[in-house]
Amino acid sequence: EVQLVESGGGLVQPGGSLRLSCAASGFTFSSYGMNWVRQAPGKGLEWVSYIGTTTSTIYYADSVKGRFTISRDNAKNSLYLQMNSLRADDTAVYYCARDWIGHCSGGSCYSGFDFWGQGTPVTVSS
């Protein structure tokens, strides 16, 4: 059974740092790209960051670029998000999600986020 379990969330002051973790099990972690997605209270989903199967491919949303760093340890089946210079508008539930390629045809591969963790809440407040 595929499982993604986030941890590391909590209350932090503005300007502070936090490191989120996502422990993966039930699949070959090293074979999948992974994402972080967040959801502010009462708001919609916001994609945060993507990391490929190796660390050579990494993308960030503009809202977190330069402040957040995504990483992974395939030996530990773990995904991380280092969050620095946190602001009040970073307050959200943070989810890790597996990037799954559904099928490829004609040179195009179509994907979706097929498994998600339960989320870990992050509150940035003084």
Next chain:
Amino acid sequence: DIQMTQSPSSLSVSVGDRVTITCRASQSISRYLSWYQQKPGKAPKLLIYAASSLQSGVPSRFSGSGSGTDFTLTISSLQPEDFATYYCQQSYSALLYTFGQGTKLEIK
């Protein structure tokens, strides 16, 4: 950046209704479009990928269509467990995946 706009933002519907939700991309995204369902306090669930491919285990009353800039999610006969918020998401640009703002289905 590719912007995704869903309509409507909310919809009052009844069990058994046929429901259609629209998602429009600010530029062509071919068929790089997924749909998710989210219930309160829960993680999102993948329903549709590649605009019209049904994810394994998802009931056949859910269907997706469209390509380019205009997409729809249709629920053929709404069931009680379908009351939730639905999001579209583009994966055309891996540099910046984006979600629509969501459509909340409410009980009429």
